[in-house]
Structures are given as structure tokens and as C-alpha cells.
Amino acid sequence: MDLNEDGFPDLYVLNMQGHDQYYENAGGTRFTRKTRAMFPKTPWGSMGIGAFDFDNDGDLDVMVTDMHSDMSGEVGPELEKSKSEMVWDERFLRSGGNAIYGNAFYRNDGGGKLTEMSDALGVENYWPWGLSVSDVNADGFEDVFITSGMNFPLRYGVNTLLLNDRGVKFRDSEFLLGVEPRREGRAAGPAFLLDASGANKEHPLVEAYDLTGDVEVWGSLASRSSAIFDLDDDGDLDIVTNEFNDGPMVLVSDLSERKSVRFLKVKRSGRASNRSGIGARVAVSTASGKYTRVNDGKSGYLSQSDLPLYFGLGEAGTVEAIRVIWPSGAEQSLPGPIETNRLIEIREP
Secondary structure, three states: OOOOOOOOOOEEEOOOOOOOEEEEEOOOOOEEEOHHHHOOOEEOOEEEEEEEOOOOOOOOEEEEEEOHHHHOOOOOHHHOOOOOOOOOOHHHHOOOOOEEOOOEEEEEOOOOOEEEOHHHHOOOOOOEEEEEEEOOOOOOOOEEEEEEOOOOOOOOOOOEEEEEOOOOOEEEOOOOOOOOOOHHHOOEEEEEEEEOOOOOOOOHHHHHHOOOOEEEEEEEOOEEEEEEEOOOOOOOOEEEEEEOOOOOEEEOOOHHHHOOOOEEEEEEEOOOOOOOOOOOEEEEEEOOEEEEEEOOOOOOOOOOOOOOEEEEOOOOOEEEEEEEEOOOOOEEEEEEEEEOOOEEEEEOO
8 A cells, every 4th residue: 555645555564463564665665664653553463454545535544453352352242342351461462552452443644644543433343354345335435344253163253344424434234234144144054073983082072062973063154255346237336255164145235226326437457557557546536526546456355356446426427537646657637527337447548
């Protein structure tokens, strides 16, 4: 992510147990570590990251999911939206007081200043893996889908869909929009088999429950990764998940059947830059607002979404202009009016 907008991509490196690190790109010559200057505190047990323009002010904000802080103690359903109560000793944590024990959200205030806003924005959840970002309700503001859960022998954790309330707050919407409960209302499924009278007779479960014969052990269901894209090409965004010990879920949106959806899909074709335009910053202007997206190709944990950028446009009937800043540094403007509800391909000059 080009956090300081100098045209050179910077690096944010996640750490599953300990401090994350941020390295600023010094003009394409080297990377300089500037973690504490930009991120005074980082999540202790990071797993996923997304860089996107949460409030449509034109710069990139950063969200980090923290799974491993949730492992420190038992967390009941009533505490899932709270930071973890850390029970591990500082001799193990080695945090130096610079750790956040839960998800983090850094609002970009410009001028190299970031403000950590996770609690105020309501982005905490339990056992998160990666986050996928796109405009699920096509209102012009980017939403967040977080896969969650840890399977056997731990309890069920819900996948989280955070709808962006116009750059002010996130709203938990997974039950409202049908992401939860999982299909057929299932929370558990087969995890593994035990030959309790033979090869697995010394397994702790066999001894604890005096099991005999072939035993099918069940565990809680959990998602690992996700991708957001327009699967059925009807103008709204769908979600596909990868499950652990279960088949994938295909969550098909019916938004376009319920209302008239305004959108624009932008495909980039690089020349001096890479062919897919990864790293390009695209701004779409309408009468109701300006929407900035950066094509980083990333989605969730170990996954990638469709490369055409998706712009939900709210009620806007036309696009007034499109501006592209390519990884090569070339800048390009396309004047409007440009029709909505279609895919447009932009070639680097």
C-alpha cells in the first residue's frame, strides 16, 4: 500500500505473535522501518489486513484483524465485540506496552498521521482470519467481510459482515443479510474419524469417554478465506468462502432484484506498468461523491478477488470523470458523462 502517496508502495508486515512492522519505500531504493512513527501500537496477534478508503476522503485507511489475542482466555458470546482480556504474562507477550489486543483500524488523517479508531468504529469480532473489502450494498462506501472461527475442539464463531455507515461507523449485518447462520443452520460438522478399538485407542478422547469402535468426531464449522466479486454478473457483489473440513459457501446477493443498483466496473490494462494494473489508484467522480479504489488484488486470507474494481455509485445515474494514477507514475483522466452499470476498460497511455 502506498500510504504516503509518493508513488512507491510501502509494506505493512503482519506478525502472528508480537509487533507488526511498517516499512516505508524510500523512492524505490530501499525500505526504511517507520513502525512507531506511523503505528505507535499494533495488534499483538495479527492475521489479516486491508487498505481502503473507508470514509471517501481520497486516502487509504488500514484495518488489521487480530486472531491470536483471542486465544489468551475463554471468550463468551457476550464479549465478542470487546478487546481480549489478556491473561498471558508480559514475559511471554514482550509487548512493551505497544500492543493492541484485538482488531485495529487506522484512520488516515493525512500528513503522515493515523488515528486508531477500532472501538469507536465497531470493528471488533472473535477469531478473525482475513478480511475482504468491497461495496456489498453498492452505496459508494466500502464494506468489510471477515471470515472467522477455529473448528475442533473450540466453539463456533460467526463470520462477520460490517456494513459501512457512510464513513461514520460499521454496522454488524451478518444475520440481517443472511450470512449467518450458515446454510441449513449448521454450526458443526464431521471433523475426523477415530478407530477407538484399534489404532486410536490411546487417543485422549477415547480414554476420556471410554469410546469403542469407529467414532465420527464432530467440531464447529469455520471459514478461512473469502473472495468478493459479481459471480452472476447481475451488478451486485457475491461472496465465496473457503471452509475448513467442509465445502465452500456461495453467498449470492439478491440486492439487484430488490432495487435498482448503480455501479461501474473498471478493468485496467497496463503498458509501462504491470499488465493487470495492480497498484493503480482509480478515482470515480459523480454528482454525489468521489470514490477512490486501489487495485491491490488482495482479498481475505490466502485469497484474491476478481481484478476489475467495483464502484457502487448509490443513486448516481452517470459518472462525471475517472482519474487513474498508474504504478508507473503516469496519470490519466477520462471525462464524462460515462454510462453506469457496465464494465469499462482503461488502457495505460
